[in-house]
Amino acid sequence: MSSTVLSMEAVDLSFGPKRVLDGLTFSVPRGEAFGFLGPSGAGKTTTIKLLTRQLTRDSGRISLLGRPIENATAADYERIGILSDTSALYDRMSIADNLALYARLRGISRGRVPYLLERLGLAKDAKTLIKNCSKGMRQRAALGAALVHQPELLFLDEPTSGLDPAARAEVHKMLAELRQRGTTVFLTTHDMAEAETVCQRVAIINDGAIVACDQPEELKLRYARNRLTVRTRTRGRLELSKSRESAQQLEQLFAENEVLSVHSDEPNLEEVFLELTGREF
Numbered sequence: 432m433s434s435t436v437l438s439m440e441a442v443d444l445s446f447g448p449k450r451v452l453d454g455l456t457f458s459v460p461r462g463e464a465f466g467f468l469g470p471s472g473a474g475k476t477t478t479i480k481l482l483t484r485q486l487t488r489d490s491g492r493i494s495l496l497g498r499p500i501e502n503a504t505a506a507d508y509e510r511i512g513i514l515s516d517t518s519a520l521y522d523r524m525s526i527a528d529n530l531a532l533y534a535r536l537r538g539i540s541r542g543r544v545p546y547l548l549e550r551l552g553l554a555k556d557a558k559t560l561i562k563n564c565s566k567g568m569r570q571r572a573a574l575g576a577a578l579v580h581q582p583e584l585l586f587l588d589e590p591t592s593g594l595d596p597a598a599r600a601e602v603h604k605m606l607a608e609l610r611q612r613g614t615t616v617f618l619t620t621h622d623m624a625e626a627e628t629v630c631q632r633v634a635i636i637n638d639g640a641i642v643a644c645d646q647p648e649e650l651k652l653r654y655a656r657n658r659l660t661v662r663t664r665t666r667g668r669l670e671l672s673k674s675r676e677s678a679q680q681l682e683q684l685f686a687e688n689e690v691l692s693v694h695s696d697e698p699n700l701e702e703v704f705l706e707l708t709g710r711e712f
């Protein structure tokens with residue numbers, strides 16, 4: 432069987448006169464956590480909707496679980512889990528009952544529900560009605576619903592938005608475990624630190640087109656600015672590039688006993704993102 436679980440080739444999509452996706456091309460091998468990053472409105476959710484057949488492309492090819500998406504069967508969709516802001520939870524039912532319902536809809540036992548509640552930090556709130564949940568609790572419950580049938584391919588649209596740092600860390604741990612078990616993850620996020628923690632590769636999308644796609648480390652080496660920040664006694668903070676001229680300048684500053692500290696800025700994905708999209712989140 433092909434090791435490519437998911438791919439798009441030259442996919443275009445317009446809403447009316449507006450081109451939203453423009454020649455989108457990428458592929459995701461089995462077992463990879465693939466991050467899809469981009470500013471608001473770049474086309475991330477639209478891409479997930481195409482991959483999960485909530486929308487249809489204008490042109491190009493999409494394959495899912497080794498076959499053209501047009502030929503995907505109901506059984507293929509049983510192998511997929513989706514978390515998005517349209518994930519439906521029943522407001523008047525408790526968290527535990529929602530997860531049990533999802534298990535029943537998937538035709539599996541509710542045996543995994545207590546485990547998921549525990550792992551998602553929801554055990555003590557299991558009986559809370561969804562309508563009385565905080566945004567973070569709701570988000571974790573929706574993640575539980577997406578995971579209940581142990582999908583081999585998981586689409587996560589901003590899975591940790593609204594979560595506090597502890598819950599976020601627990602979700603990251605769960606995702607790492609899922610990946611170890613061979614689950615393929617397609618994830619959108621605005622959180623660059625999350626992308627670096629969770630994803631083996633990331634694509635950066637801007638105005639509907641992929642502007643870079645690689646391992647976070649590679650992108651950082653390729654695009655991040657390389658700077659030194661020097662705090663001086665009388666000249667304040669100086670920013671130097673890592674160049675020969677700057678080395679001479681730094682030597683001079685040391686000779687003049689000006690240097691209080693030298694800090695080498697580690698390149699980070701946020702800088703890469705800004706460099707490539709020209710936009711903040």
Ligand SMILES: Nc1ncnc2c1ncn2[C@@H]1O[C@H](COP(=O)(O)OP(=O)(O)OP(=O)(O)O)[C@@H](O)[C@H]1O
Pocket residue numbers: 446451469470471472473474475476477478
């Ligand atoms: N049903 C629709 N009809 C018309 N335009 C749409 C529709 N859905 C999305 N769009 C437009 O398509 C573009 C991409 O939207 P999309 O939701 O994919 O962005 P996104 O990258 O997920 O943004 P965010 O990070 O804010 O969730 C936006 O300009 C949006 O306004």
